[in-house]
Amino acid sequence: MAGDHQAAVQSFDQVLAVDPRHFPALTAKAFALKQLGRNEEALKDFQHAIELDPTAADPHREAALCQLALGEPEAAALLMERAVQLNPTPGYREAAAIEVYHLGNALLTQGRRPDKARYRLARQTFELALELSPAYVEVARALADVWEHLGDPAQQEHYAHLAIRLRPATS
Numbered sequence: 001m002a003g004d005h006q007a008a009v010q011s012f013d014q015v016l017a018v019d020p021r022h023f024p025a026l027t028a029k030a031f032a033l034k035q036l037g038r039n040e041e042a043l044k045d046f047q048h049a050i051e052l053d054p055t056a057a058d059p060h061r062e063a064a065l066c067q068l069a070l071g072e073p074e075a076a077a078l079l080m081e082r083a084v085q086l087n088p089t090p091g092y093r094e095a096a097a098i099e100v101y102h103l104g105n106a107l108l109t110q111g112r113r114p115d116k117a118r119y120r121l122a123r124q125t126f127e128l129a130l131e132l133s134p135a136y137v138e139v140a141r142a143l144a145d146v147w148e149h150l151g152d153p154a155q156q157e158h159y160a161h162l163a164i165r166l167r168p169a170t171s
Contacts, residue, residue: 034066043070057092064078080100141160
């Protein structure tokens with residue numbers, strides 16, 4: 001909570017040394033690893049947490065976010081689908097869609113200039129966000145932009161029109 005994720009990992013490791021099945025410590029450690037950008041390690045711990053409690057939605061969602069960060073959108077989609085099955089509340093889906101949308105934006109804004117491969121990965125990421133929240137206007141706009149860069153004017157127009165239709169009516 002204080003933002004010192006490395007110290008948190010060390011603390012959770014101490015708890016896990018005593019009780020390797022301590023679910024809260026395992027998930028908290030995985031989250032701290034994810035915050036440090038150590039997505040592969042975090043994914044392993046989230047997967048272990050899923051093994052310990054397959055009915056907990058959050059490890060599934062967090063593992064899905066790690067998979068997206070690692071460039072594995074198909075695996076992420078399966079995990080995210082399971083997460084929203086376990087927690088079907090609309091707020092949970094919306095929060096997951098927002099996180100996925102931000103990951104898609106990060107793909108396009110961080111590091112080197114996006115190439116076709118990064119645009120394709122962003123497309124898959126944004127499509128997952130739209131699946132989670134079909135009325136998410138910003139995702140439809142982002143998909144229109146991605147399809148423009150991928151050179152498909154029909155898809156670009158489809159998502160541009162979708163964004164217009166989703167836009168709330170002004171009074």
